[in-house]
Amino acid sequence: MTKRHFLGNLIFLIFSLAVLISSCTKLVNEDDSNLGVFEAFWDIMDKNYVYFELKELDWSQIRKEYSPKFASAQSHNEVATLFQELIYKINDGHVWLSYKGKEVISNFSDTSIITLHYNLMQFHYQFADIRFEPNITFAQATDEITYLRISTDFVNADYFKSVMSEYNMSKGLIVDMRDCMGGSFDGLEFCKYFHKGKKVLCYRQFKNGTGHCDFTDFYPVYSIGDQIVNEDIKMVVIINRNAYSMGNHIVSALNDLRDCQLLGENTGGGGGSVLAVHLTGGWVLNYTFSRSLDVNKKWIEDGIEPDIEVTRPYEFWKNEHWQTGEDPQLEKALEILNR
Amino acid sequence: MFLTIIKSWRLIFYIGLFQFLFIFISQKLTAQKHEYIPYIGTGVLQLKNDMIIPMGMKGKTILFGFQYQRGKNDKIRTHYRIEARQSNLYSSWFNNQTLYRFWQAELGGGYRWYVLDKAKTDLSIGFEGLLTGEYIDPSTYNISVAINPSMYGRYDIGIRNFISFNSQIGKIKLANVFSYHLIGFGYYPKPPYYSLDLSDTSNSYYTKPNTVSHLFNIVHLNNRFSVFLKIKKVPFLLSYGIQYQKQNVIHYKQQYIQNTFHLGLIL
Numbered sequence: 238m239t240k241r242h243f244l245g246n247l248i249f250l251i252f253s254l255a256v257l258i259s260s261c262t263k264l265v266n267e268d269d270s271n272l273g274v275f276e277a278f279w280d281i282m283d284k285n286y287v288y289f290e291l292k293e294l295d296w297s298q299i300r301k302e303y304s305p306k307f308a309s310a311q312s313h314n315e316v317a318t319l320f321q322e323l324i325y326k327i328n329d330g331h332v333w334l335s336y337k338g339k340e341v342i343s344n345f346s347d348t349s350i351i352t353l354h355y356n357l358m359q360f361h362y363q364f365a366d367i368r369f370e371p372n373i374t375f376a377q378a379t380d381e382i383t384y385l386r387i388s389t390d391f392v393n394a395d396y397f398k399s400v401m402s403e404y405n406m407s408k409g410l411i412v413d414m415r416d417c418m419g420g421s422f423d424g425l426e427f428c429k430y431f432h433k434g435k436k437v438l439c440y441r442q443f444k445n446g447t448g449h450c451d452f453t454d455f456y457p458v459y460s461i462g463d464q465i466v467n468e469d470i471k472m473v474v475i476i477n478r479n480a481y482s483m484g485n486h487i488v489s490a491l492n493d494l495r496d497c498q499l500l501g502e503n504t505g506g507g508g509g510s511v512l513a514v515h516l517t518g519g520w521v522l523n524y525t526f527s528r529s530l531d532v533n534k535k536w537i538e539d540g541i542e543p544d545i546e547v548t549r550p551y552e553f554w555k556n557e558h559w560q561t562g563e564d565p566q567l568e569k570a571l572e573i574l575n576r
Numbered sequence: 577m578f579l580t581i582i583k584s585w586r587l588i589f590y591i592g593l594f595q596f597l598f599i600f601i602s603q604k605l606t607a608q609k610h611e612y613i614p615y616i617g618t619g620v621l622q623l624k625n626d627m628i629i630p631m632g633m634k635g636k637t638i639l640f641g642f643q644y645q646r647g648k649n650d651k652i653r654t655h656y657r658i659e660a661r662q663s664n665l666y667s668s669w670f671n672n673q674t675l676y677r678f679w680q681a682e683l684g685g686g687y688r689w690y691v692l693d694k695a696k697t698d699l700s701i702g703f704e705g706l707l708t709g710e711y712i713d714p715s716t717y718n719i720s721v722a723i724n725p726s727m728y729g730r731y732d733i734g735i736r737n738f739i740s741f742n743s744q745i746g747k748i749k750l751a752n753v754f755s756y757h758l759i760g761f762g763y764y765p766k767p768p769y770y771s772l773d774l775s776d777t778s779n780s781y782y783t784k785p786n787t788v789s790h791l792f793n794i795v796h797l798n799n800r801f802s803v804f805l806k807i808k809k810v811p812f813l814l815s816y817g818i819q820y821q822k823q824n825v826i827h828y829k830q831q832y833i834q835n836t837f838h839l840g841l842i843l
Contacts, residue, residue: 264624264831265632269669281630284827337670338721426774438774443767446827456768461775513722514630519669521722 269518271316275307277516278320278334284447287509287528288329291538296449299323317342329538330481331511331525338521350478351554352416354562355386361562362571368400375400378567381408382574387417389483390424397430398465409471409574411567412491415501416477417484422510424483426460428490431472433464438490439537440530441510455534460490472497473570476543482507486529488541493532498573499543501566508538545569613643613813615840621663623678627765627828628712628726635663635678637836653700656685663834665712675718676725679711688740696744704736704755728830729782730823732789734760736796749804757796760789764825787825795822804842811842 266277279300289296303319310316313336320334320342333343355374359367364376364384372391378384383404391397425438440455466472474497476488485504492499509525516522531537547566549558557563617639624632641659659682664674688702709732714725738755764787771781787793802815815838823830 264622264833265634267668277631284626335722422770423774429775441768441772443769444827445767451827453767456772459773459775461773511724512628513725514628515633515667515675515722517631517669519667523723 266517271310272304272308274316274516274518274520275303275319278323278520278522279303281514281516281522282332282524283449285444285512285526286332286524287442287444287452288525288538289449291536292328294327299326329525330505330507331509331523333523334516335521335523337519351551351559352479353477353554353564354559357559357562358564358567359384359562361564362567366404370396370400373397375404377404378411378571379408379575381405382411382571383409384411384413386413386415387427387487389417390420390427392423392426394430394463394465398463401430401465406466406470409473410466411570411574412472412474412497413567414474414476414480414484414488414504415566416479417481417487418479418505419482419484419507421483422486425458425486425490427487428494429460429462430465431491432460432462432468432494435459435461436494437532438494439486439532440534441527442530443527455530468495471574473573474499475566475570476501476504476541477566478502478505478540481505485537485541489531489537492541498545499541500545500547500570500573501543502546502548503542504540506538506540508536545573611643611645612843613645613840614641614843615643615813615815615838616640617815617817617836617838619817619834619836621665621678621832621834623663623665623712623830623832625712625728625828625830627830628728629665629676633665633667633675635665637661637663637834639836639838641838641840643840653688653690654685655688655704658683661834661836664715670717670721673717674715675721677713677715679709679713681709683707684736686736686738688738698742700740702738702740703758704738706732706734706736706760708732708734728765730762730764732757732760732762732764732794733785734758734762734789736798747806751802751804752799753802754797754799756791756798757789757794758791760794761785762787762789764789764823765828766826789825793824795820795824797821800838802838813840813842814838815840 283296303323306319307316310319317340324332324342324344328344330344333341335341359376362378364378366377368375372387372389374386376384383406428438437457438460439458441458442455443453445451445453472495474488474491476499480488485507488499488504491497508529510527511523512526513521513523529537547569549565619637621635621637622632623629623635639659639661641657643657645655646653661680663678665676665678666672666674684704684706686702686704688700690698690700692699711729713727718725735758736755737758738753740753742749742751762785763782766786770778797820798817800815800817802813804811804813817836817838819834821832
């Protein structure tokens with residue numbers, strides 16, 4: 238063999254080996270058939286979703302039932318309808334799908350949920366010194382009662398302290414958590430304004446295996462308090478079904494941290510954190526990858542019950558409330574603090 | 577785990593076999609000089625990450641690096657190198673737009689011992705101390721199609737073992753370096769993923785090592801074949817590299833295979 242031949246053979250050998258190694262390892266799943274998308278969805282949920290037990294989901298049965306349906310689906314609409322059915326069965330607001338960033342299939346398609354008309358409500362009850370800031374509203378509900386509402390993450394201790402010092406809370410504070418539908422886990426830092434010292438806000442658990450019951454121990458989540466709102470200030474927290482996820486976590490933590498009263502209706506739940514992953518075919522899946530418990534290690538996924546229940550039918554909120562700003566939950570909170 | 581070990585060792589076996597053949601077919605040994613090699617490169621990547629990219633994605637890589645090798649000094653030779661790579665991971669279902677950017681960086685230096693030292697062939701084994709880092713970051717396009725897509729990152733300070741082979745054939749010098757991760761420590765994403773003390777900054781959590789990495793939980797294999805040429809008295813090199821990595825720290829695994837072509841100048 239000449240040196241030239243040898244060199245040629247050698248290079249060929251090296252490239253063959255490299256191609257062999259590369260081709261042996263297939264890491265990308267490109268099956269975008271309807272069944273392929275469903276299988277990807279099923280598999281990711283199977284390995285990583287955290288609430289199979291709590292939701293009493295027979296995941297194997299779901300695969301058995303839905304595989305033929307997805308395999309025979311003829312159109313995108315049929316696939317979307319099947320996914321919507323599945324999302325309702327899972328019944329977890331943190332599990333939803335989107336298609337190419339446009340179409341969203343979620344558990345929030347429930348038309349019986351309505352958000353409140355806060356501006357009208359504040360006008361109706363003649364709130365003073367209203368201060369709208371991104372994600373937070375401050376107001377003087379009566380001369381001696383302060384009103385506070387957060388809509389999502391709010392963390393700015395210095396600002397919070399300086400603003401709160403301008404309001405009179407001698408009879409109490411209303412924290413309105415209604416329609417606080419979520420944010421990031423860091424949003425729980427809002428709780429630090431209401432306590433002092435290092436306190437546990439909640440516990441978290443993560444998967445440590447692919448089995449439905451493979452979980453880590455409980456990890457405590459700590460907050461170091463700023464105590465901007467003193468412990469002796471009476472507090473009422475107003476809640477409704479739209480207090481979800483981060484809102485639900487904050488309600489749970491405030492309830493454990495302070496001697497406050499929860500008023501209104503059950504929170505919507507959402508006890509966990511979400512991961513977004515790409516399936517095939519342009520679908521994106523969001524699922525709950527960690528679960529949270531309150532300081533007594535009770536689940537908060539199904540929501541938190543109020544101490545004082547004040548409910549009104551959907552029609553009331555849709556009609557009277559949206560036309561006049563009337564708010565029986567706020568009225569009850571004012572009544573409690575005025576006693 | 578067992579399957580992983582078998583697969584990894586099968587890969588090591590193939591590359592070892594290739595090196596074995598190489599030793600036998602090469603003949604003489606050449607004296608080495610100090611080499612300063614800046615290089616650039618491009619390539620392709622397949623990456624799968626159970627946590628954020630479970631279906632896997634393809635990517636296009638660009639890289640640059642710098643390598644220094646000290647001339648032979650009896651039986652020991654030192655080197656250092658730095659390399660940075662960026663891969664754009666895309667999806668055909670989203671108009672081939674970049675969904676994630678995958679960043680890799682390596683900074684290392686080491687010693688080698690010559691176990692075979694002939695006129696035109698040499699074989700050395702060595703250890704390389706390395707700081708490696710990886711980061712996967714969702715693009716703005718991804719953020720527009722997925723709500724809060726997550727990021728992922730890790731770093732490792734460790735030791736790699738390598739086997740290097742050089743051979744002079746006529747005017748061309750061939751070199752092959754195969755390396756694998758031996759042991760190290762660093763931060764790898766695993767529960768609880770971020771600081772549990774909400775008042776802490778996340779940085780203090782991420783900078784604290786949480787994992788001891790070793791051959792069986794981090795399989796990292798890297799092979800680079802280079803041809804040193806001279807055209808019009810300008811020495812340069814062409815390389816082909818293949819890198820395979822499998823992180824098995826928790827049940828969320830990460831795997832990638834990356835093929836790259838490099839072009840460097842020898843100064």
